[in-house]
Amino acid sequence: MNKYTKSNKEMLDGNGAAAQAMKLARVSVIAAYPITPQSPIVEKLSTMVDKKEISCKYTCVESEHSALSYIIGAQLAGVRTGTATSSVGLALMHEVLGVASGCRLPIVMPVVNRALVSPWSLWCDHQDTMAERDSGWMQFYAENTQEVLDLMLMGYKIAEHCKVMLPLMVCMDGFFVSHSLQQVWLPSQESVDAFLPPYTPKNLFLDMNNPMLINNLIPPEEFTEMRYQQEIAFNNAIDIISSVQNEFNDIFHRDYDMVSTYRCDGAQAVIVSMGSSCGTVKHVVNKLRNNGIRVGAIKVTCFRPFPYKKLKAILKEIKCIGVLDRSAGLGAEFGPLCMEIKNLIGDDKCKVKNFITGLGGRDITEKIIEHIFYGLLDDQFSDKNWIDVQQDAMKIRKLNKKGGSV
Amino acid sequence: MSNNLVANGVSTCAGCGLEIAIRCVLGVLGEKTIIVIPPGCAALFSGYGNSTALKIPGFQGNLENTAAYAAGIRAGLDIRGKEDITVLGFAGDGATVDIGLQSLSGMLERRERVLYICYDNEAYMNTGMQGSGSSPYSAWTTTTPGGKLTPKKDMLKIVEAHNIPYVASASIGYLNDLKKKVKTAKDVNGPAYIHIHTPCPTGWGFDASMTVEVARKAVETGLWTLYEIIEGQKKINIQISENINTLKYLKLQKRFKKVIKEDSTP
Numbered sequence: 001m002n003k004y005t006k007s008n009k010e011m012l013d014g015n016g017a018a019a020q021a022m023k024l025a026r027v028s029v030i031a032a033y034p035i036t037p038q039s040p041i042v043e044k045l046s047t048m049v050d051k052k053e054i055s056c057k058y059t060c061v062e063s064e065h066s067a068l069s070y071i072i073g074a075q076l077a078g079v080r081t082g083t084a085t086s087s088v089g090l091a092l093m094h095e096v097l098g099v100a101s102g103c104r105l106p107i108v109m110p111v112v113n114r115a116l117v118s119p120w121s122l123w124c125d126h127q128d129t130m131a132e133r134d135s136g137w138m139q140f141y142a143e144n145t146q147e148v149l150d151l152m153l154m155g156y157k158i159a160e161h162c163k164v165m166l167p168l169m170v171c172m173d174g175f176f177v178s179h180s181l182q183q184v185w186l187p188s189q190e191s192v193d194a195f196l197p198p199y200t201p202k203n204l205f206l207d208m209n210n211p212m213l214i215n216n217l218i219p220p221e222e223f224t225e226m227r228y229q230q231e232i233a234f235n236n237a238i239d240i241i242s243s244v245q246n247e248f249n250d251i252f253h254r255d256y257d258m259v260s261t262y263r264c265d266g267a268q269a270v271i272v273s274m275g276s277s278c279g280t281v282k283h284v285v286n287k288l289r290n291n292g293i294r295v296g297a298i299k300v301t302c303f304r305p306f307p308y309k310k311l312k313a314i315l316k317e318i319k320c321i322g323v324l325d326r327s328a329g330l331g332a333e334f335g336p337l338c339m340e341i342k343n344l345i346g347d348d349k350c351k352v353k354n355f356i357t358g359l360g361g362r363d364i365t366e367k368i369i370e371h372i373f374y375g376l377l378d379d380q381f382s383d384k385n386w387i388d389v390q391q392d393a394m395k396i397r398k399l400n401k402k403g404g405s406v
Numbered sequence: 407m408s409n410n411l412v413a414n415g416v417s418t419c420a421g422c423g424l425e426i427a428i429r430c431v432l433g434v435l436g437e438k439t440i441i442v443i444p445p446g447c448a449a450l451f452s453g454y455g456n457s458t459a460l461k462i463p464g465f466q467g468n469l470e471n472t473a474a475y476a477a478g479i480r481a482g483l484d485i486r487g488k489e490d491i492t493v494l495g496f497a498g499d500g501a502t503v504d505i506g507l508q509s510l511s512g513m514l515e516r517r518e519r520v521l522y523i524c525y526d527n528e529a530y531m532n533t534g535m536q537g538s539g540s541s542p543y544s545a546w547t548t549t550t551p552g553g554k555l556t557p558k559k560d561m562l563k564i565v566e567a568h569n570i571p572y573v574a575s576a577s578i579g580y581l582n583d584l585k586k587k588v589k590t591a592k593d594v595n596g597p598a599y600i601h602i603h604t605p606c607p608t609g610w611g612f613d614a615s616m617t618v619e620v621a622r623k624a625v626e627t628g629l630w631t632l633y634e635i636i637e638g639q640k641k642i643n644i645q646i647s648e649n650i651n652t653l654k655y656l657k658l659q660k661r662f663k664k665v666i667k668e669d670s671t672p
Contacts (some may be wrong), residue, residue, distance in 0.1 A: 029481045057481045062512030066474035069467065069509065073442070073478020076465055079485050081478075095468055206440050206479060208491065211463040216452035 012184040014177035018110035019044035021152030024192040027082035031059040031070035037174040038086040038112040064089035068096040080199035087114035100167045101136025106159035107167040114174040115360040123361020124174035126326040138168040139304040141274040145182040163236040176276035234305040258307035264296030269320035269376040272298040277364045284369040320376040326358045353381040413459040421614025423604030426578040434588040439492045442476045444501040447532045470505040472497045473513035476520045495522040499540035500530040514568040527606035535609040546661040572598040574634035579621030611660025623655040
């Protein structure tokens, strides 16, 4: 039983929490490449290994592509591994993400969300991980530093379950979570050891006693069946996630769900979001509720597998639904989160409004959330809204005749 | 030497130089070997569907990361105390000198204990004879239809520049030399690299019965040199005569047809 004493409270940022989680999970091979804003994870892990705080082989590889390839190799040899990435680094891993998921390797990887080029941005949005939503990886989105630690620990147990065997990304908002120092309850090594048993490969691995070639060419007669098995694993994961969350709550007293509600009772309007913006939404809900305005917040923690049934049951009774997407959904009718929600709403699709916001590190402020809530209640919005785009959007950086910008 | 690690009747082209190489290499390394093969000609040994041509554990990776996968496997095995297993990266010239160069360079620089073997058939043969960085000057390929305009990349020099404990060139025309080199490389404490010249009858345009002869001619004419570098000390293994006539090698192959006049005499 984890006791909340001073000794297991620490000030950590999201990156530090991710590194601590890998340490507590006793990963034994780490290969990583630094990238802003993930670099502190790499630095912390290499320091821990250098100080012999963990018994682990740490390798500074020459790219993210090699980082994931390296740990896929190690995991195939039968050990629990670690790496981390962000943005263009995740994009560089794209090809190998499919190898990890197709080979059913339960790798758990923190991804620090950062916008993708072009233009360059160092700051948060969700386009990097949204681009990988069909990669066969599960995706959790953490609201804060504590959640990074907890979701990582639960992540290993879920990914490694024999009915799941899928890799998992724990996504955290760049800077908003990765660099935000918060007080974190740090479980003891003993309690984590009791929760998370040592790694044993439950599927294919490079076994000298049972030699086989993994990942060779297969005919069209089998490929669909292999994909189908991955789909079954995602379906299985829904129950396994819930049971691991319950077990985690029993031991560590922190309650998680794939999707959770905040003050939704009798709500006239709710905002659905993922990641750090959930905290701001909840804060605004409190403020408006104090003024007698009935609004609520819904947090989606698990994006893959997507909690259709749970969300459908929650959203059925709500009149106005606003969905925040931290990625643009270019060329699509809605952003990626909103597409999922529109899909489960059924006939009453018009009660869902989409808001594209918080791109490239733009803050999602209280004022923006209030504006969205009031507009939802007054039915002011169209279906897809670029909520915080500036008035001079079409003039910004426009060239004058001499070649300089206006 | 174990002879039973590669199946009979594999689906390589008749007279395949690579097949000779892999039989010889695995014969020396024995069954305590894990192989990593990228997509390419060697992937034929990974097999298809439910069958494989190899009796050892292996993994078919991607084209550009053979060295990274191999190094990761090495790390995992070391953690599990299985240090007596050889980890072999076995890739063609395309997957080594072109797209795989970065991950190979990283692995060499980090001194990972991996044996990396490049079988060099001087083009992307499995996809249909497209030119690679290892294709020689003036060679015809489907992407250098007028003959390649630039010389062959000297991969061995690139590897040598990493100052690793063991670097060697080899040829399937000189199997005893190759076996000796694989044996030495197996026991190196760090990365070892062997680059094997493996003529390709299909891509180069010679009769399938001529593979070994073409390989030997490359060495005899000085167009492929057999040497090894042990801890920085370079040793030439086969000395060639001073009267070199490269035409003897080039005229055996259709891929140099455009640059050799019909009446040239070797």
